[in-house]
Amino acid sequence: MSEPVLRVSGLVKRYGPDTVLDGIDLEVAEHEVVVLIGASGSGKSTLLRCVNLQEEIDDGQILLEGEDVSDPRVDADLVRRRMGVVFQAFNLFPHLCVLDNVALAPRVVHGRPREEAERTALALLDRVGLADRASAYPDRLSGGQQQRVAIVRALAYDPRLLLLDEITSALDPELVGEVLTLVRELAGQGRTILMATHEMGFARRIADRVCFLDAGRLLESGPPEQLFTEPAHARTQQFLARIVAAGRL
Amino acid sequence: MTSDLQRERLAYKRSRSRRSTAVALCSTLVFALVAWFTVTSAPGWPRVRDSFFDPGSALSSLPDVLSGLWLNVRVLVVCEVAILLLGVGIAALRTLRGPVWFPLRAVATGYVDLFRGLPLIICLYLVGFGLPGLRLTGIPNDPVLLGGIALVLVYAAYVAEVLRAGIDSVHPSQLAAARSIGLTHAKTMRIVVLPQAVRRVLPPLLNDFVALQKDCGLISVLGAVDAVRAAQIDVARFYDFTPYVVAGLLFVVLAVPCARLADAAGRRLATREGAR
Numbered sequence: 001m002s003e004p005v006l007r008v009s010g011l012v013k014r015y016g017p018d019t020v021l022d023g024i025d026l027e028v029a030e031h032e033v034v035v036l037i038g039a040s041g042s043g044k045s046t047l048l049r050c051v052n053l054q055e056e057i058d059d060g061q062i063l064l065e066g067e068d069v070s071d072p073r074v075d076a077d078l079v080r081r082r083m084g085v086v087f088q089a090f091n092l093f094p095h096l097c098v099l100d101n102v103a104l105a106p107r108v109v110h111g112r113p114r115e116e117a118e119r120t121a122l123a124l125l126d127r128v129g130l131a132d133r134a135s136a137y138p139d140r141l142s143g144g145q146q147q148r149v150a151i152v153r154a155l156a157y158d159p160r161l162l163l164l165d166e167i168t169s170a171l172d173p174e175l176v177g178e179v180l181t182l183v184r185e186l187a188g189q190g191r192t193i194l195m196a197t198h199e200m201g202f203a204r205r206i207a208d209r210v211c212f213l214d215a216g217r218l219l220e221s222g223p224p225e226q227l228f229t230e231p232a233h234a235r236t237q238q239f240l241a242r243i244v245a246a247g248r249l
Numbered sequence: 250m251t252s253d254l255q256r257e258r259l260a261y262k263r264s265r266s267r268r269s270t271a272v273a274l275c276s277t278l279v280f281a282l283v284a285w286f287t288v289t290s291a292p293g294w295p296r297v298r299d300s301f302f303d304p305g306s307a308l309s310s311l312p313d314v315l316s317g318l319w320l321n322v323r324v325l326v327v328c329e330v331a332i333l334l335l336g337v338g339i340a341a342l343r344t345l346r347g348p349v350w351f352p353l354r355a356v357a358t359g360y361v362d363l364f365r366g367l368p369l370i371i372c373l374y375l376v377g378f379g380l381p382g383l384r385l386t387g388i389p390n391d392p393v394l395l396g397g398i399a400l401v402l403v404y405a406a407y408v409a410e411v412l413r414a415g416i417d418s419v420h421p422s423q424l425a426a427a428r429s430i431g432l433t434h435a436k437t438m439r440i441v442v443l444p445q446a447v448r449r450v451l452p453p454l455l456n457d458f459v460a461l462q463k464d465c466g467l468i469s470v471l472g473a474v475d476a477v478r479a480a481q482i483d484v485a486r487f488y489d490f491t492p493y494v495v496a497g498l499l500f501v502v503l504a505v506p507c508a509r510l511a512d513a514a515g516r517r518l519a520t521r522e523g524a525r
Protein backbone atom coordinates (compact mmCIF):
# COMPACT_ATOMS: atom_id res chain seq x y z
CA MET A 1 0.00 0.00 0.00
CA SER A 2 1.29 3.44 -0.87
CA GLU A 3 2.09 6.12 1.68
CA PRO A 4 -1.06 7.99 2.85
CA VAL A 5 -1.21 11.69 2.04
CA LEU A 6 -1.76 12.51 5.69
CA ARG A 7 -0.93 10.48 8.74
CA VAL A 8 -1.60 11.85 12.21
CA SER A 9 -0.45 9.84 15.19
CA GLY A 10 -0.84 10.49 18.90
CA LEU A 11 -1.69 14.16 18.32
CA VAL A 12 -2.16 16.12 21.55
CA LYS A 13 -3.17 19.78 21.74
CA ARG A 14 -3.73 21.71 24.95
CA TYR A 15 -4.96 25.23 25.59
CA GLY A 16 -3.69 25.95 29.08
CA PRO A 17 -5.26 23.31 31.34
CA ASP A 18 -7.72 22.10 28.66
CA THR A 19 -6.71 19.13 26.54
CA VAL A 20 -8.50 19.79 23.27
CA LEU A 21 -7.02 16.89 21.32
CA ASP A 22 -6.10 13.85 23.35
CA GLY A 23 -4.09 11.47 21.21
CA ILE A 24 -5.61 11.50 17.72
CA ASP A 25 -4.62 8.81 15.20
CA LEU A 26 -5.86 9.38 11.68
CA GLU A 27 -4.88 8.57 8.11
CA VAL A 28 -6.09 10.06 4.86
CA ALA A 29 -5.12 8.07 1.76
CA GLU A 30 -4.76 9.54 -1.71
CA HIS A 31 -8.15 10.32 -3.35
CA GLU A 32 -9.88 9.62 -0.05
CA VAL A 33 -12.58 11.84 1.46
CA VAL A 34 -12.50 11.67 5.24
CA VAL A 35 -15.22 13.47 7.17
CA LEU A 36 -14.90 14.50 10.82
CA ILE A 37 -18.14 14.67 12.77
CA GLY A 38 -18.81 15.41 16.41
CA ALA A 39 -20.40 17.98 18.69
CA SER A 40 -19.20 21.58 18.83
CA GLY A 41 -16.02 21.71 20.89
CA SER A 42 -15.10 18.09 20.19
CA GLY A 43 -11.89 19.22 18.49
CA LYS A 44 -12.70 18.97 14.77
CA SER A 45 -11.56 22.49 13.88
CA THR A 46 -8.54 22.31 16.17
CA LEU A 47 -7.47 19.10 14.43
CA LEU A 48 -7.68 20.81 11.03
CA ARG A 49 -5.78 23.83 12.36
CA CYS A 50 -3.05 21.57 13.74
CA VAL A 51 -2.75 19.71 10.43
CA ASN A 52 -2.34 23.07 8.67
CA LEU A 53 0.38 23.95 11.22
CA GLN A 54 -1.59 26.94 12.43
CA GLU A 55 -1.31 25.65 16.00
CA GLU A 56 1.74 24.34 17.82
CA ILE A 57 1.03 20.81 18.91
CA ASP A 58 1.86 19.46 22.36
CA ASP A 59 2.67 15.89 21.35
CA GLY A 60 2.39 13.41 18.55
CA GLN A 61 3.30 13.58 14.90
CA ILE A 62 1.85 14.84 11.63
CA LEU A 63 3.17 13.28 8.43
CA LEU A 64 2.35 14.87 5.09
CA GLU A 65 3.24 12.51 2.26
CA GLY A 66 5.59 10.70 4.63
CA GLU A 67 7.41 13.84 5.79
CA ASP A 68 7.25 14.77 9.46
CA VAL A 69 5.84 18.30 9.21
CA SER A 70 5.42 18.62 12.99
CA ASP A 71 9.19 18.79 13.31
CA PRO A 72 10.11 22.36 14.37
CA ARG A 73 12.98 22.29 11.85
CA VAL A 74 10.47 22.15 9.00
CA ASP A 75 9.52 25.43 7.29
CA ALA A 76 5.79 25.64 7.97
CA ASP A 77 5.23 28.05 5.07
CA LEU A 78 6.54 25.48 2.61
CA VAL A 79 4.31 22.80 4.12
CA ARG A 80 1.18 24.96 3.93
CA ARG A 81 1.74 25.48 0.21
CA ARG A 82 0.88 21.83 -0.23
CA MET A 83 -2.47 22.18 1.53
CA GLY A 84 -5.58 24.18 0.71
CA VAL A 85 -7.87 25.40 3.47
CA VAL A 86 -11.46 26.60 3.27
CA PHE A 87 -12.80 28.31 6.38
CA GLN A 88 -16.23 28.49 7.93
CA ALA A 89 -16.43 32.26 7.49
CA PHE A 90 -14.93 32.26 3.93
CA ASN A 91 -12.07 34.60 4.96
CA LEU A 92 -11.81 36.15 1.50
CA PHE A 93 -9.64 39.25 1.33
CA PRO A 94 -12.18 42.10 1.24
CA HIS A 95 -9.79 44.57 -0.40
CA LEU A 96 -9.13 42.33 -3.42
CA CYS A 97 -11.51 41.43 -6.22
CA VAL A 98 -12.54 37.83 -6.78
CA LEU A 99 -9.92 37.22 -9.46
CA ASP A 100 -7.12 38.66 -7.32
CA ASN A 101 -8.25 36.59 -4.35
CA VAL A 102 -7.85 33.45 -6.42
CA ALA A 103 -4.68 34.45 -8.31
CA LEU A 104 -2.84 35.81 -5.26
CA ALA A 105 -1.21 32.60 -4.02
CA PRO A 106 -0.17 31.30 -7.46
CA ARG A 107 1.39 34.68 -8.22
CA VAL A 108 2.99 35.68 -4.95
CA VAL A 109 3.69 32.32 -3.30
CA HIS A 110 4.29 30.10 -6.31
CA GLY A 111 5.83 32.73 -8.56
CA ARG A 112 3.62 32.22 -11.60
CA PRO A 113 3.49 35.10 -14.09
CA ARG A 114 0.44 37.30 -13.69
CA GLU A 115 -1.23 36.37 -17.01
CA GLU A 116 -0.85 32.67 -16.41
CA ALA A 117 -2.13 32.91 -12.83
CA GLU A 118 -5.11 34.98 -13.93
CA ARG A 119 -5.89 32.66 -16.82
CA THR A 120 -5.89 29.65 -14.50
CA ALA A 121 -7.95 31.55 -11.93
CA LEU A 122 -10.51 32.51 -14.56
CA ALA A 123 -10.74 28.93 -15.81
CA LEU A 124 -11.34 27.69 -12.26
CA LEU A 125 -13.93 30.41 -11.62
CA ASP A 126 -15.61 29.43 -14.86
CA ARG A 127 -15.86 25.85 -13.66
CA VAL A 128 -17.79 26.96 -10.58
CA GLY A 129 -19.93 29.32 -12.64
CA LEU A 130 -18.46 32.55 -11.29
CA ALA A 131 -16.31 33.75 -14.19
CA ASP A 132 -18.66 36.71 -14.72
CA ARG A 133 -18.04 37.88 -11.13
CA ALA A 134 -14.25 37.87 -11.46
CA SER A 135 -13.89 41.63 -11.11
CA ALA A 136 -16.44 41.95 -8.30
CA TYR A 137 -15.42 42.42 -4.69
CA PRO A 138 -16.32 39.74 -2.14
CA ASP A 139 -18.95 41.85 -0.33
CA ARG A 140 -20.98 42.00 -3.55
CA LEU A 141 -21.38 38.20 -3.60
CA SER A 142 -23.81 35.94 -1.76
CA GLY A 143 -22.47 33.69 0.97
CA GLY A 144 -22.63 30.65 -1.29
CA GLN A 145 -20.76 32.48 -4.05
CA GLN A 146 -18.15 33.70 -1.59
CA GLN A 147 -17.59 30.20 -0.29
CA ARG A 148 -17.24 28.87 -3.84
CA VAL A 149 -14.62 31.55 -4.49
CA ALA A 150 -12.86 30.53 -1.27
CA ILE A 151 -12.80 26.91 -2.45
CA VAL A 152 -11.40 27.98 -5.80
CA ARG A 153 -8.78 30.07 -3.99
CA ALA A 154 -7.70 26.97 -2.08
CA LEU A 155 -7.57 24.95 -5.31
CA ALA A 156 -5.69 27.54 -7.35
CA TYR A 157 -2.26 26.09 -6.56
CA ASP A 158 -3.35 22.47 -6.87
CA PRO A 159 -2.77 21.37 -3.25
CA ARG A 160 -2.18 17.74 -2.31
CA LEU A 161 -4.65 17.91 0.55
CA LEU A 162 -7.78 19.98 0.96
CA LEU A 163 -8.93 20.91 4.48
CA LEU A 164 -12.55 22.04 4.75
CA ASP A 165 -13.59 23.45 8.12
CA GLU A 166 -17.38 23.48 8.47
CA ILE A 167 -17.63 25.33 5.21
CA THR A 168 -21.43 25.42 5.13
CA SER A 169 -22.08 26.41 8.77
CA ALA A 170 -22.22 30.14 8.01
CA LEU A 171 -24.47 29.76 4.97
CA ASP A 172 -28.22 30.20 4.63
CA PRO A 173 -29.89 26.81 4.14
CA GLU A 174 -30.78 27.49 0.51
CA LEU A 175 -27.13 28.26 -0.31
CA VAL A 176 -25.67 25.13 1.29
CA GLY A 177 -26.52 23.00 -1.74
CA GLU A 178 -24.39 24.90 -4.26
CA VAL A 179 -21.32 24.61 -2.06
CA LEU A 180 -21.81 20.93 -1.29
CA THR A 181 -22.36 20.17 -4.97
CA LEU A 182 -18.96 21.70 -5.66
CA VAL A 183 -17.31 19.63 -2.91
CA ARG A 184 -18.92 16.52 -4.33
CA GLU A 185 -17.47 17.36 -7.76
CA LEU A 186 -14.03 17.77 -6.22
CA ALA A 187 -14.35 14.40 -4.51
CA GLY A 188 -15.38 12.91 -7.85
CA GLN A 189 -12.21 14.34 -9.45
CA GLY A 190 -10.13 12.40 -6.96
CA ARG A 191 -9.15 15.23 -4.61
CA THR A 192 -7.86 14.20 -1.21
CA ILE A 193 -10.12 15.87 1.32
CA LEU A 194 -10.27 16.08 5.10
CA MET A 195 -13.39 17.95 6.18
CA ALA A 196 -15.25 18.79 9.35
CA THR A 197 -18.98 19.22 8.97
CA HIS A 198 -22.36 19.28 10.69
CA GLU A 199 -24.11 18.19 7.47
CA MET A 200 -24.67 14.55 8.35
CA GLY A 201 -26.65 13.73 5.22
CA PHE A 202 -23.87 15.10 3.09
CA ALA A 203 -21.21 13.30 5.11
CA ARG A 204 -23.09 10.09 4.59
CA ARG A 205 -23.29 10.53 0.82
CA ILE A 206 -19.81 11.84 0.10
CA ALA A 207 -17.47 10.31 2.68
CA ASP A 208 -15.25 7.32 2.11
CA ARG A 209 -14.73 7.26 5.84
CA VAL A 210 -16.41 9.07 8.72
CA CYS A 211 -14.60 9.76 12.00
CA PHE A 212 -16.48 10.59 15.18
CA LEU A 213 -14.68 12.92 17.57
CA ASP A 214 -15.75 13.27 21.17
CA ALA A 215 -13.96 15.40 23.78
CA GLY A 216 -10.69 15.39 21.84
CA ARG A 217 -10.65 11.65 21.15
CA LEU A 218 -11.36 9.85 17.92
CA LEU A 219 -13.92 7.39 19.25
CA GLU A 220 -14.61 5.47 16.08
CA SER A 221 -14.26 5.64 12.34
CA GLY A 222 -15.55 3.62 9.44
CA PRO A 223 -17.51 3.71 6.21
CA PRO A 224 -20.56 5.98 6.49
CA GLU A 225 -23.15 3.17 6.21
CA GLN A 226 -21.58 1.39 9.14
CA LEU A 227 -21.03 4.43 11.33
CA PHE A 228 -24.43 5.97 10.72
CA THR A 229 -26.50 2.78 10.91
CA GLU A 230 -24.74 0.66 13.50
CA PRO A 231 -22.37 2.84 15.52
CA ALA A 232 -20.28 0.77 17.90
CA HIS A 233 -19.88 3.36 20.61
CA ALA A 234 -22.57 4.55 22.99
CA ARG A 235 -21.40 8.18 22.63
CA THR A 236 -21.74 7.96 18.86
CA GLN A 237 -25.25 6.54 19.22
CA GLN A 238 -26.21 9.41 21.54
CA PHE A 239 -24.78 12.00 19.17
CA LEU A 240 -26.54 10.54 16.12
CA ALA A 241 -29.80 10.20 18.05
CA ARG A 242 -29.69 13.92 18.85
CA ILE A 243 -28.98 14.73 15.21
CA VAL A 244 -31.92 12.61 14.09
CA ALA A 245 -34.15 14.20 16.73
CA ALA A 246 -33.18 17.62 15.39
CA GLY A 247 -34.23 16.46 11.92
CA ARG A 248 -30.74 16.81 10.48
CA LEU A 249 -30.31 13.23 9.21
CA MET B 250 3.21 11.21 29.57
CA THR B 251 5.26 13.26 27.09
CA SER B 252 6.81 11.22 24.31
CA ASP B 253 10.53 11.20 23.53
CA LEU B 254 9.73 12.81 20.21
CA GLN B 255 8.01 15.75 21.89
CA ARG B 256 10.82 16.07 24.43
CA GLU B 257 13.34 16.23 21.60
CA ARG B 258 11.20 18.87 19.82
CA LEU B 259 10.96 20.99 22.95
CA ALA B 260 14.71 20.72 23.49
CA TYR B 261 15.27 21.86 19.90
CA LYS B 262 12.90 24.81 20.36
CA ARG B 263 14.68 25.79 23.56
CA SER B 264 18.07 25.65 21.86
CA ARG B 265 16.68 27.78 19.02
CA SER B 266 15.38 30.41 21.42
CA ARG B 267 18.74 30.42 23.27
CA ARG B 268 20.44 30.95 19.93
CA SER B 269 18.09 33.81 19.03
CA THR B 270 18.83 35.50 22.35
CA ALA B 271 22.57 35.15 21.80
CA VAL B 272 22.32 36.54 18.26
CA ALA B 273 20.23 39.48 19.50
CA LEU B 274 22.80 40.24 22.23
CA CYS B 275 25.73 40.10 19.81
CA SER B 276 24.10 42.26 17.16
CA THR B 277 23.04 44.83 19.79
CA LEU B 278 26.58 44.97 21.12
CA VAL B 279 28.08 45.42 17.65
CA PHE B 280 25.51 48.04 16.80
CA ALA B 281 26.16 49.98 20.01
CA LEU B 282 29.93 49.84 19.51
CA VAL B 283 29.68 51.11 15.93
CA ALA B 284 27.35 53.93 16.98
CA TRP B 285 29.60 54.89 19.91
CA PHE B 286 32.71 54.85 17.77
CA THR B 287 31.10 56.91 14.99
CA VAL B 288 30.04 59.63 17.42
CA THR B 289 33.20 59.75 19.51
CA SER B 290 35.51 59.81 16.51
CA ALA B 291 33.76 62.86 15.04
CA PRO B 292 36.12 65.84 14.87
CA GLY B 293 33.91 68.06 17.04
CA TRP B 294 33.17 65.40 19.67
CA PRO B 295 35.41 66.75 22.46
CA ARG B 296 33.73 70.16 22.33
CA VAL B 297 30.24 68.69 22.07
CA ARG B 298 31.02 66.41 25.02
CA ASP B 299 32.13 69.35 27.14
CA SER B 300 29.21 71.60 26.30
CA PHE B 301 26.35 69.03 26.19
CA PHE B 302 27.43 66.27 28.57
CA ASP B 303 29.13 68.08 31.43
CA PRO B 304 28.45 66.08 34.63
CA GLY B 305 29.00 69.10 36.84
CA SER B 306 26.37 71.31 35.26
CA ALA B 307 24.05 68.32 34.85
CA LEU B 308 24.15 67.80 38.60
CA SER B 309 23.70 71.45 39.50
CA SER B 310 20.84 71.96 37.03
CA LEU B 311 18.98 68.80 38.08
CA PRO B 312 17.10 70.34 41.05
CA ASP B 313 15.93 73.32 38.97
CA VAL B 314 14.84 71.14 36.05
CA LEU B 315 13.11 68.65 38.35
CA SER B 316 11.08 71.33 40.07
CA GLY B 317 10.18 72.65 36.62
CA LEU B 318 9.16 69.15 35.56
CA TRP B 319 6.84 68.92 38.56
CA LEU B 320 4.99 71.91 37.11
CA ASN B 321 4.82 70.06 33.74
CA VAL B 322 3.36 66.99 35.42
CA ARG B 323 0.68 69.01 37.19
CA VAL B 324 -0.22 70.83 33.98
CA LEU B 325 -0.31 67.46 32.21
CA VAL B 326 -2.75 65.88 34.65
CA VAL B 327 -5.12 68.84 34.81
CA CYS B 328 -5.03 69.38 31.03
CA GLU B 329 -5.59 65.70 30.25
CA VAL B 330 -8.77 65.62 32.33
CA ALA B 331 -10.05 68.81 30.68
CA ILE B 332 -9.07 67.49 27.22
CA LEU B 333 -10.96 64.24 27.71
CA LEU B 334 -14.09 66.04 28.89
CA LEU B 335 -14.01 68.57 26.06
CA GLY B 336 -13.05 65.88 23.53
CA VAL B 337 -15.95 63.62 24.48
CA GLY B 338 -18.30 66.59 24.28
CA ILE B 339 -17.15 67.60 20.81
CA ALA B 340 -17.17 64.01 19.56
CA ALA B 341 -20.71 63.59 20.86
CA LEU B 342 -21.81 66.81 19.12
CA ARG B 343 -20.27 65.62 15.87
CA THR B 344 -22.20 62.36 15.98
CA LEU B 345 -25.59 64.00 16.55
CA ARG B 346 -28.02 63.12 13.78
CA GLY B 347 -30.93 65.16 12.47
CA PRO B 348 -31.38 68.61 10.94
CA VAL B 349 -32.20 70.30 14.28
CA TRP B 350 -28.68 69.76 15.47
CA PHE B 351 -27.01 71.21 12.39
CA PRO B 352 -25.69 74.36 14.14
CA LEU B 353 -24.11 72.34 16.96
CA ARG B 354 -22.64 69.88 14.48
CA ALA B 355 -21.27 72.74 12.41
CA VAL B 356 -19.72 74.42 15.46
CA ALA B 357 -18.07 71.16 16.50
CA THR B 358 -16.77 70.51 12.97
CA GLY B 359 -15.49 74.09 12.74
CA TYR B 360 -13.79 73.75 16.11
CA VAL B 361 -11.98 70.57 15.06
CA ASP B 362 -10.96 72.05 11.70
CA LEU B 363 -9.64 75.20 13.36
CA PHE B 364 -7.68 73.68 16.22
CA ARG B 365 -6.30 70.71 14.33
CA GLY B 366 -5.00 73.04 11.67
CA LEU B 367 -3.62 75.72 13.99
CA PRO B 368 0.02 75.17 14.98
CA LEU B 369 0.21 74.70 18.73
CA ILE B 370 2.85 77.39 19.15
CA ILE B 371 0.67 79.99 17.40
CA CYS B 372 -2.29 78.96 19.52
CA LEU B 373 -0.07 79.45 22.59
CA TYR B 374 0.91 82.95 21.50
CA LEU B 375 -2.65 83.94 20.62
CA VAL B 376 -4.12 82.67 23.89
CA GLY B 377 -1.13 83.60 26.05
CA PHE B 378 -0.60 87.14 24.81
CA GLY B 379 -3.86 87.93 23.01
CA LEU B 380 -6.37 87.04 25.74
CA PRO B 381 -4.77 89.11 28.53
CA GLY B 382 -4.17 91.86 25.98
CA LEU B 383 -7.93 92.37 25.80
CA ARG B 384 -7.79 93.66 29.38
CA LEU B 385 -11.19 92.26 30.18
CA THR B 386 -11.98 91.69 33.83
CA GLY B 387 -11.78 88.03 34.85
CA ILE B 388 -9.31 87.04 32.19
CA PRO B 389 -6.31 85.53 33.94
CA ASN B 390 -2.76 86.49 33.10
CA ASP B 391 -1.00 83.54 34.68
CA PRO B 392 1.16 82.01 31.91
CA VAL B 393 0.65 78.48 33.28
CA LEU B 394 -3.11 78.79 33.16
CA LEU B 395 -3.11 80.41 29.72
CA GLY B 396 -0.69 77.83 28.36
CA GLY B 397 -2.88 75.09 29.76
CA ILE B 398 -5.92 76.57 28.03
CA ALA B 399 -4.10 76.60 24.70
CA LEU B 400 -3.02 72.97 25.14
CA VAL B 401 -6.56 71.92 26.00
CA LEU B 402 -8.01 73.74 22.99
CA VAL B 403 -5.64 72.08 20.52
CA TYR B 404 -5.51 68.60 22.03
CA ALA B 405 -9.26 68.38 22.56
CA ALA B 406 -9.66 68.65 18.78
CA TYR B 407 -7.36 65.65 18.25
CA VAL B 408 -8.92 63.59 21.01
CA ALA B 409 -12.41 64.37 19.70
CA GLU B 410 -11.44 63.01 16.29
CA VAL B 411 -9.96 59.85 17.77
CA LEU B 412 -13.10 59.30 19.83
CA ARG B 413 -15.35 59.98 16.85
CA ALA B 414 -13.47 57.36 14.83
CA GLY B 415 -14.06 54.96 17.72
CA ILE B 416 -17.76 55.79 17.88
CA ASP B 417 -18.11 55.32 14.12
CA SER B 418 -16.31 51.98 14.34
CA VAL B 419 -18.98 50.47 16.58
CA HIS B 420 -21.07 48.35 14.25
CA PRO B 421 -24.59 49.61 13.45
CA SER B 422 -25.97 46.28 14.66
CA GLN B 423 -25.01 47.36 18.18
CA LEU B 424 -27.14 50.49 17.78
CA ALA B 425 -30.00 48.40 16.47
CA ALA B 426 -29.71 46.02 19.42
CA ALA B 427 -29.60 48.91 21.92
CA ARG B 428 -32.58 50.72 20.39
CA SER B 429 -34.49 47.43 20.13
CA ILE B 430 -34.46 47.00 23.92
CA GLY B 431 -35.79 50.54 24.26
CA LEU B 432 -32.71 52.63 25.10
CA THR B 433 -32.85 56.27 24.03
CA HIS B 434 -30.17 57.68 21.72
CA ALA B 435 -28.36 59.27 24.67
CA LYS B 436 -28.46 56.10 26.76
CA THR B 437 -27.40 54.02 23.77
CA MET B 438 -24.39 56.27 23.43
CA ARG B 439 -23.49 56.20 27.11
CA ILE B 440 -24.11 52.54 27.93
CA VAL B 441 -23.44 50.70 24.66
CA VAL B 442 -21.45 52.75 22.15
CA LEU B 443 -18.98 54.79 24.19
CA PRO B 444 -17.63 51.90 26.30
CA GLN B 445 -16.87 49.91 23.16
CA ALA B 446 -15.51 52.95 21.34
CA VAL B 447 -13.19 54.04 24.16
CA ARG B 448 -11.83 50.53 24.60
CA ARG B 449 -11.06 50.36 20.90
CA VAL B 450 -9.32 53.77 20.69
CA LEU B 451 -7.40 53.45 23.94
CA PRO B 452 -4.03 52.92 22.17
CA PRO B 453 -4.30 56.06 19.98
CA LEU B 454 -5.63 58.04 22.97
CA LEU B 455 -2.60 57.06 25.02
CA ASN B 456 -0.46 58.03 22.05
CA ASP B 457 -1.97 61.52 22.14
CA PHE B 458 -1.33 61.54 25.90
CA VAL B 459 2.38 60.88 25.35
CA ALA B 460 2.48 63.68 22.77
CA LEU B 461 0.79 66.02 25.25
CA GLN B 462 3.36 65.08 27.87
CA LYS B 463 6.19 66.66 25.92
CA ASP B 464 4.13 69.48 24.43
CA CYS B 465 3.51 70.61 28.01
CA GLY B 466 7.09 71.87 27.76
CA LEU B 467 5.90 74.45 25.22
CA ILE B 468 4.15 76.54 27.88
CA SER B 469 7.67 77.82 28.58
CA VAL B 470 7.31 80.16 25.59
CA LEU B 471 4.77 82.13 27.64
CA GLY B 472 7.27 82.49 30.47
CA ALA B 473 6.12 79.73 32.79
CA VAL B 474 9.13 78.29 34.61
CA ASP B 475 8.68 74.64 33.68
CA ALA B 476 11.41 72.08 32.98
CA VAL B 477 12.30 73.58 29.59
CA ARG B 478 12.39 77.13 30.93
CA ALA B 479 14.41 76.07 33.99
CA ALA B 480 16.88 74.36 31.70
CA GLN B 481 17.09 77.46 29.54
CA ILE B 482 17.87 79.62 32.56
CA ASP B 483 20.60 77.22 33.67
CA VAL B 484 22.02 77.08 30.14
CA ALA B 485 22.54 80.82 30.39
CA ARG B 486 23.95 80.51 33.90
CA PHE B 487 26.47 77.72 33.31
CA TYR B 488 27.25 78.73 29.77
CA ASP B 489 26.76 75.18 28.38
CA PHE B 490 23.90 73.13 26.95
CA THR B 491 23.88 70.22 29.40
CA PRO B 492 20.66 71.34 31.19
CA TYR B 493 18.74 70.87 27.92
CA VAL B 494 19.98 67.29 27.72
CA VAL B 495 18.94 66.77 31.34
CA ALA B 496 15.46 68.14 30.66
CA GLY B 497 15.16 66.06 27.46
CA LEU B 498 16.12 62.86 29.25
CA LEU B 499 13.64 63.55 32.04
CA PHE B 500 10.83 64.01 29.49
CA VAL B 501 11.79 60.71 27.88
CA VAL B 502 11.80 58.96 31.27
CA LEU B 503 8.35 60.41 31.88
CA ALA B 504 7.08 59.14 28.52
CA VAL B 505 8.39 55.58 28.70
CA PRO B 506 5.88 54.13 31.21
CA CYS B 507 3.06 55.68 29.24
CA ALA B 508 4.33 54.25 25.97
CA ARG B 509 4.55 50.77 27.53
CA LEU B 510 1.02 51.23 28.86
CA ALA B 511 -0.16 52.06 25.35
CA ASP B 512 1.54 48.90 24.01
CA ALA B 513 -0.05 46.77 26.70
CA ALA B 514 -3.47 48.28 26.06
CA GLY B 515 -3.13 47.51 22.36
CA ARG B 516 -2.12 43.90 23.05
CA ARG B 517 -4.93 43.38 25.52
CA LEU B 518 -7.40 44.68 22.98
CA ALA B 519 -6.03 42.39 20.28
CA THR B 520 -6.43 39.26 22.42
CA ARG B 521 -9.81 40.39 23.63
CA GLU B 522 -11.21 40.91 20.14
CA GLY B 523 -10.24 37.36 19.28
CA ALA B 524 -7.00 37.70 17.33
CA ARG B 525 -5.51 34.85 19.29
